[in-house]
Amino acid sequence: MNAAEPTISLDDDRVRVTSWRFPATGSATGSHRHEYDYVVVPITGGRFVVADADGSTREMTQTPGQPYQGTAGTDHDVTNASDSETVFVEIELKPR
Numbered sequence: 001m002n003a004a005e006p007t008i009s010l011d012d013d014r015v016r017v018t019s020w021r022f023p024a025t026g027s028a029t030g031s032h033r034h035e036y037d038y039v040v041v042p043i044t045g046g047r048f049v050v051a052d053a054d055g056s057t058r059e060m061t062q063t064p065g066q067p068y069q070g071t072a073g074t075d076h077d078v079t080n081a082s083d084s085e086t087v088f089v090e091i092e093l094k095p096r
Contacts, residue, residue, distance in 0.1 A: 002027040004080070016092040022046070022080035033075040036092040041067045046086035051077045062088060 004027045010017040016036070020029065031053070042062035051057045053075035080086050 004029045004078070014094055014096070016094070018090045018092070019043075020088050020090060022082075022086045024085065025080055025083060028077055028079040031075070031077045034070060034072055034092070036094050037072050038070045038093065039067050039091045040070065041065070041089045041091070043087040043089060044085065046080060046082035046084075048086070049079045049081045051079070062086070 002022075002024050005021040005023065006029075007019045007021070008016060009019060022028075031051075033053075040062070042064050045062050045064040048060050048062065049057055050060055059081065
C-alpha cells in the first residue's frame with residue numbers, strides 16, 4: 001500500500017493547513033486521531049474508504065470544492081478508492 005503524502009503549508013497558534021495527496025488507488029493516511037476540529041476542502045474529488053477505530057468501514061465521495069467538517073477525537077484511516085490521484089486540503093482549527 002502507498003502512503004498518502006501530507007504537506008503542511010501553515011501551522012500557527014490558530015490553524016494547521018495540510019494538503020493531502022493520494023497518488024494512486026490504495027494510498028492511505030494510516031490510522032490517526034484528529035487533535036482538533038477540522039474542515040476538509042476537496043480539490044480533485046474522489047472516492048474513499050474510511051476505516052474507523054471500531055473496525056467499521058464506510059465509503060465516502062468527495063466533490064471538488066464542496067467542504068465538510070469533522071470533529072476532534074475522530075480516529076480513522078482514509079484510503080483512496082478512486083482510479084486516479086486524489087487531493088484534498090485539511091484545515092485544523094486550534095482552540096483559542
